[in-house]
Amino acid sequence: MPPPFRFPVEVLLMLDSAPLPVHATDTVTPAREVAHDHFASGDRVVVVRGSLDGDLHGDDLTIVAPSWHTPTGQDGWRTRNPHGGTRTFSTAHPRYLIHVERHCPECFAFFRALAAELLPQLPPQGCTEGDWYTFTGLDQLVHRDDYEIAA
Ligand SMILES: [Zn+2]
Secondary structure, eight states: OOOOOOOOOOGGGOSOOOOOOOOOOOOHHOOOOOOOGGGGTOEEEEEEEEEETTEEEEEEEEEEEEEETTTTTEEEEEEEEEETTTTEEEOGGGOOEOOSSSOOEEEEEEHHHHHHHHGGGGGGEEEEEESEEETTTTBEEEEEEEEHHOO
């Protein structure tokens, strides 16, 4: 039995100050092959956007509905950030998403691989926001590796 999937979602609520922008190379996400229907409306997911004191952290989101991911020209998911903010709703590609509410071996393996690649590149202390994701003007989340597709 693998250990239960745990992600420190509670720390997301503590982030009052702006995270430190950092550069890191993520080759794990572009190589991930996950079916669109691996996810469903209502699922709780996270998108890893940075680190907090040496652990990966990111946006805690709820999947709303299927939605076209314009930057890649593929099926994506509309997500809602229950904490609101400037981007309550955005659209993400399935390979960006990680299940958090239930144990999911596929997402767990992806998260482990992501941690193995990213954490050595990130500071062991403090809150960071990596540069491997950005948002388009239409609130579409896009991975750096997908920029060229988007261009
Ligand atoms: Zn999953």
